[in-house]
Amino acid sequence: MNYNEILEAINTTSLTTEEMRSLNNVLIIKLKANRRVNIEIAKTTLNVGMQVKVNHPKLKGRVFTLNAINRTTASVTSDFGPGYKVPLTLLESI
DSSP, X not given: OOHHHHHHHHHHSOXXXXXXXXXXXXXXXXXXXXXXXXXXXXXXXXXXXXXXXXXXXGGTTOEEEEEEEOSSEEEEEXXXXXXXXXXXXXXXXX
16 A cells, blocks of 8 residues: 555545544654664764765755764764754765
8 A cells, every 4th residue: 555545545534533643653653763763874874073964955065074973963063164963864974
């Protein structure tokens, strides 16, 4: 079953509030698990002192140095500007 089929089934079915809450809980659990996996992957591929890019329109094209890796964020600095705290999932190694 793909996304459109699931969405159509939800829209055409009359669900009770409790059933919708249950669906929401399942989706939240899946999202959190996926986010944890992505953070762990980022932690294993990044090291302090590396040159990284931040996948965000505000910081596009700038190169940063990774200063610290926290539980879900990282501290980065640039030679020409201020430092930032950035979610690990937005960092890309160069």
